[in-house]
Amino acid sequence: MAQGRRIAIYGAGYIGLVTGACFASLGHHVTVVDIQQERIDMLNAGRVPIYEPGLAELLRDHGDRLTFTVDGRTAAARAEVVYVCVDTPPTVSGDADLSRVWNVVRVLEGAERLQAVVTKSTVPVGTGARIRAALDGMGLVAVGYGSNPEFTAEGRAVGDFMNPDRVVVGAADDATARLIAEIHQGVNGPVVVMDVESAELTKLAANALLATKISFANEIANLAEAVGGDAASVLQAVGMDHRLGAHFLNPGLGYGGSCFPKDTTALKTLAGSAGYHFQLLAAVIEVNSLQQRRPVIRLKEALDGLSGRTVAVLGMTFKPGTDDMREAPSRVIVGRLLAEGATVRCWDPLAPDVSGAEPWSATTRHHSPIEALQGADAALVATEWPALQQVPWQEAAAAMARPLLFDGRNALDPAEMTAAGFTYLSVGRAD
Numbered sequence: 001m002a003q004g005r006r007i008a009i010y011g012a013g014y015i016g017l018v019t020g021a022c023f024a025s026l027g028h029h030v031t032v033v034d035i036q037q038e039r040i041d042m043l044n045a046g047r048v049p050i051y052e053p054g055l056a057e058l059l060r061d062h063g064d065r066l067t068f069t070v071d072g073r074t075a076a077a078r079a080e081v082v083y084v085c086v087d088t089p090p091t092v093s094g095d096a097d098l099s100r101v102w103n104v105v106r107v108l109e110g111a112e113r114l115q116a117v118v119t120k121s122t123v124p125v126g127t128g129a130r131i132r133a134a135l136d137g138m139g140l141v142a143v144g145y146g147s148n149p150e151f152t153a154e155g156r157a158v159g160d161f162m163n164p165d166r167v168v169v170g171a172a173d174d175a176t177a178r179l180i181a182e183i184h185q186g187v188n189g190p191v192v193v194m195d196v197e198s199a200e201l202t203k204l205a206a207n208a209l210l211a212t213k214i215s216f217a218n219e220i221a222n223l224a225e226a227v228g229g230d231a232a233s234v235l236q237a238v239g240m241d242h243r244l245g246a247h248f249l250n251p252g253l254g255y256g257g258s259c260f261p262k263d264t265t266a267l268k269t270l271a272g273s274a275g276y277h278f279q280l281l282a283a284v285i286e287v288n289s290l291q292q293r294r295p296v297i298r299l300k301e302a303l304d305g306l307s308g309r310t311v312a313v314l315g316m317t318f319k320p321g322t323d324d325m326r327e328a329p330s331r332v333i334v335g336r337l338l339a340e341g342a343t344v345r346c347w348d349p350l351a352p353d354v355s356g357a358e359p360w361s362a363t364t365r366h367h368s369p370i371e372a373l374q375g376a377d378a379a380l381v382a383t384e385w386p387a388l389q390q391v392p393w394q395e396a397a398a399a400m401a402r403p404l405l406f407d408g409r410n411a412l413d414p415a416e417m418t419a420a421g422f423t424y425l426s427v428g429r430a431d
């Protein structure tokens, strides 16, 4: 077990809480700071504000080494290492909004025990150099600076954190690189050391390449629909080439979530502001937004118009295993279905109550897939929840006004769905 360090983590969101809980499990003394009093109160009462498998157990089991507070200044004064884990949402122009990062940097003034400030939030290349300059300006010249981007996926973040493909450590000096590596002792993965700018770019490049694979898979699927062939077989065989890899080649409704849409846009914008037109990434983003429009176009064709039709949307979160609704493709699709004059009935096992938010306020939410499907003219699988495998599909088809199902995630078995009585559409599969 690593020597227990005093670590202050700023941001009690998906990244900050997972990082904090994992560091506590490695033997460190962790204070998690957030500006939202309500969130901190919940955590202090033993409740976890987000759903992430294994997180609640870690927070409970290592509670003696975890503190939650809104007092960022006191946390900084006591910390040896500060981790910046706040969110960096996109601005209207596509840049990352770094205001929360700067709010953290400001409370570090006078932090006497501090040895290093480490950024885990995804930031544009060059941000570290600016934070370094700010620390120098605050008299924290001896404090090291590092970039330690995260590569954890929601729904399996704890496992990804503890067993990573790599831990990327960007630092300008050896002592800081060693310190960051040391606090990861017990994590099962290689540490890759580089300079700060390279670490910042590695994070954006990794997400951009994963998004590229998804957009590529979606284009092959769309092409298979036009020229013939079964995209699932094609992509499976393509992915068996170890140089290409089998992951992130599942076609569907386009990527969503809090990372890919934001990070691809941020990298394209960053490139543009440096005078470089990142053509490939621009196309990846465009393909993704077209992919989110396709289900509505295909349902409109199949139903001979959407006005007055009822569509059941099965799944609302951006992927299964999470309650996260950020940039969920379902949101775009539901907005378009409503704009076309359809009535939308939704089901999701984990999505939070979004009934007050656009476009969900104009939809109804149902407790089970079968309830959502009652009387519907079409069903759309928008998230591949495992629970969909347990739906009595024959009964479901009989409950619908018209048994048409568009499987936007290729989650169901075409033969089974046809046998259940459905007209079954999917993404690029020869059904």
Ligand code: UGA
Binding pocket: 122, 150, 151, 152, 153, 154, 155, 207, 210, 214, 247, 248, 249, 250, 251, 252, 253, 254, 255, 256, 257, 258, 259, 260, 263, 318, 319
């Ligand atoms: C992603 C990356 O996978 C993580 O490595 C990264 O650390 C994280 O972003 C981040 O930057 O914080 P996440 O957004 O949680 O993680 O979700 P993914 O599992 O990567 O899925 C992203 C989207 O791509 C989802 O909408 C998913 O449905 C879609 N997807 C994924 C596909 O459409 N096809 C695929 O083959 C894979």
